[in-house]
Amino acid sequence: MLFSSYIFIFAFLPVVFCVYFILNHKGFYRASIVWLTFASLFFYSYWNIIYLPLLLLSISFNYIISGFMLKAQSKESNLHLHKWGGGGGKTLF
Numbered sequence: 001m002l003f004s005s006y007i008f009i010f011a012f013l014p015v016v017f018c019v020y021f022i023l024n025h026k027g028f029y030r031a032s033i034v035w036l037t038f039a040s041l042f043f044y045s046y047w048n049i050i051y052l053p054l055l056l057l058s059i060s061f062n063y064i065i066s067g068f069m070l071k072a073q074s075k076e077s078n079l080h081l082h083k084w085g086g087g088g089g090k091t092l093f
Contacts, residue, residue: 001046012043 001008016039023032045052069081 001043008043012039 019035020032023035044055065081
């Protein structure tokens with residue numbers, strides 16, 4: 001699905017937009033974030049479903065590395081983790 005396609009403009013975007021704002025308006029903030037996450041995963045895997053596991057692997061890897069970065073004691077170890085996070089994400093693609 002492309003950003004300029006009719007299915008995106010007239011179907012995907014309005015549905016995602018409306019559901020997000022309804023959830024947000026009713027106070028379901030966590031649900032609105034989960035909705036946007038799943039909508040984004042659907043959007044990126046719509047073209048070819050084979051990219052979904054790759055995207056999920058990249059998200060998981062970066063999430064784990066960022067957790068280690070938050071717990072890093074020194075700037076040097078944080079820098080190494082930063083390099084791992086950037087390099088690891090690029091090698092997947």
